[in-house]
Amino acid sequence: MAKFKGREREYHREWARAHRAAMTPAEKEALSIRRKKAWAERTTEQIETASVRLCARREDPVTGPIIRARDKIYGARCYAAHREQRSIAAKKRYADNPEPYALAARRRRAADPDKVRAQKRDSDRRCSADPIVMERRRRLRRVSSAARRSADRERYNREAREYRAAHPLTSEGRNRAAASSRKWHISNPLNARIRKSRRRARELGNGGSHTVAQWRMLCEAWEWSCSYCGVPVTERGVERDHKIPLSRGGSDDISNIAVSCRRCNRSKGTQTVEEFLRKLVA
Numbered sequence: 001m002a003k004f005k006g007r008e009r010e011y012h013r014e015w016a017r018a019h020r021a022a023m024t025p026a027e028k029e030a031l032s033i034r035r036k037k038a039w040a041e042r043t044t045e046q047i048e049t050a051s052v053r054l055c056a057r058r059e060d061p062v063t064g065p066i067i068r069a070r071d072k073i074y075g076a077r078c079y080a081a082h083r084e085q086r087s088i089a090a091k092k093r094y095a096d097n098p099e100p101y102a103l104a105a106r107r108r109r110a111a112d113p114d115k116v117r118a119q120k121r122d123s124d125r126r127c128s129a130d131p132i133v134m135e136r137r138r139r140l141r142r143v144s145s146a147a148r149r150s151a152d153r154e155r156y157n158r159e160a161r162e163y164r165a166a167h168p169l170t171s172e173g174r175n176r177a178a179a180s181s182r183k184w185h186i187s188n189p190l191n192a193r194i195r196k197s198r199r200r201a202r203e204l205g206n207g208g209s210h211t212v213a214q215w216r217m218l219c220e221a222w223e224w225s226c227s228y229c230g231v232p233v234t235e236r237g238v239e240r241d242h243k244i245p246l247s248r249g250g251s252d253d254i255s256n257i258a259v260s261c262r263r264c265n266r267s268k269g270t271q272t273v274e275e276f277l278r279k280l281v282a
C-alpha cells in the first residue's frame with residue numbers, strides 16, 4: 001500500500017492535498033463516487049484486512065493520536081452538517097413513541113432531582129439570550145399547560161381555590177387585581193368576549209371553543225362586513241353571533257360563529273340562523 005516513504009511520501013501527500021483543494025465541487029463529488037464504488041467492489045477479506053490495519057494504526061503510539069485527532073475533526077464536521085436532519089429524526093422518534101422518553105425523563109428526575117433542576121436552570125440561562133427559542137418555549141408552555149388544565153380541570157380549579165383560601169388578598173391586592181383585570185378587558189376586547197362565551201358554552205355542556213386568531217380570520221374572510229345584512233363592521237363594533245344560540249345547545253366552535261353587526265345580532269336574539277333568515281325574507 002505504502003508506495004512512498006519519508007520525504008517523498010510527504011511530497012506526494014502535499015501534492016494530493018493541493019490537488020483536492022483545487023477541485024470543483026462536481027469533481028469532488030465524482031471522486032467520492034469513484035471511491036465509494038471502489039470500496040463496494042472490494043471483497044470482504046480486503047475490507048477486513050483494511051479495517052484490521054486501521055485498528056492497528058489507531059493503537060500505534062505514533063499514528064494513533066493523529067488518526068484520533070482527524071476522526072474528531074471529521075466527526076465534528078459530520079455532526080454539524082447533519083444537525084437539522086438529526087433533530088427531525090429525533091422529533092419523529094419521540095412523536096411516534098413518546099412513552100419511553102417520558103419514562104426515562106421521570107427516572108432521571110427521580111434519581112437526582114437537583115441535577116435535573118440545575119440542568120434546566122442552565123439551559124434556561126442559555127436560551128434566554130435567544131428570542132426565537134424564548135418565543136418557542138413560551139408557545140409550547142402555553143399549549144401544554146392549557147392541555148394539562150383542560151385534562152384535569154377540576155383539580156386545577158380546586159388547587160386555585162385552595163391557594164386563594166390559604167393566601168387571601170389584602171384589600172389593596174384586591175383593588176390591584178380588579179384594576180389589572182379592567183385594563184386587560186379594555187385592551188383585549190375580542191379576547192374578553194371570547195372567554196366569556198367559551199365559559200358559558202362549557203357551563204351549558206355545549207362545548208367547543210375558538211381562538212382570537214380564528215375569529216379574526218373569519219372577519220377577514222367576510223371582509224369585515226355583517227354576514228346577515230352586509231354593513232361594514234369595525235373591530236370594536238363587530239359581534240360574534242352563535243348561529244345556533246348557546247341557549248339552544250349551540251357550541252362555541254368557530255363553525256357555529258357568524259360575523260354580525262350589533263343590530264342583526266340583537267334582532268336575531270335566540271333564533272337559529274334558519275329562523276332568522278326566514279323572518280328576514282318574509
Ligand SMILES: [Zn+2]
Binds near residue numbers: 227228231260262
Ligand atoms: Zn347586520
